[in-house]
Amino acid sequence: MKKLVSLSIATVALMGMMSTAQADIKTYRTACAACHMTGAANAPKLGDKAAWAPRIKTGMDALVNSAIKGKGAMPPKGGRMNLTDDQIKSTVAYMVDASK
Numbered sequence: 001m002k003k004l005v006s007l008s009i010a011t012v013a014l015m016g017m018m019s020t021a022q023a024d025i026k027t028y029r030t031a032c033a034a035c036h037m038t039g040a041a042n043a044p045k046l047g048d049k050a051a052w053a054p055r056i057k058t059g060m061d062a063l064v065n066s067a068i069k070g071k072g073a074m075p076p077k078g079g080r081m082n083l084t085d086d087q088i089k090s091t092v093a094y095m096v097d098a099s100k
């Protein structure tokens with residue numbers, strides 16, 4: 001019984017992780033890819049290690065802060081004010097992970 005319980009907890013945790021990752025990819029595609037896929041307006045491209053390395057060095061907090069408040073040609077939250085700060089934070093984490 002105990003085994004079954006911990007197994008189902010593990011399954012739920014795994015499913016939770018998967019759906020978070022999928023949600024981040026979806027947010028990225030709908031709200032961020034227009035600039036971050038093409039490098040429009042000099043946006044650092046997803047997967048471009050050289051473009052991201054100096055930014056990653058400034059730390060996650062600074063990156064999340066830029067994404068929430070806007071930076072240079074990037075409007076606050078990429079122009080999607082309906083996104084929550086948490087959604088931005090986890091989408092930035094997805095972009096950073098895909099770019100180092």
Ligand code: HEC
Pocket residue numbers: 027028031032033034035036040041042043044055058062063064066067071072073074075077078079080088091092095
């Ligand atoms: C209108 C185009 C545009 C959209 C849409 C956009 N960005 Fe950006 N983003 C940029 C540009 C341009 C920069 C470079 C800003 C600079 O350094 O001057 C940037 C930089 C960043 C950085 C690095 C910030 C730093 O401090 O170096 C992060 C993180 C980021 N964007 C996340 C996001 C996320 C997350 C989204 C979607 C919610 C998004 N961006 C949508 C144009 C965009």
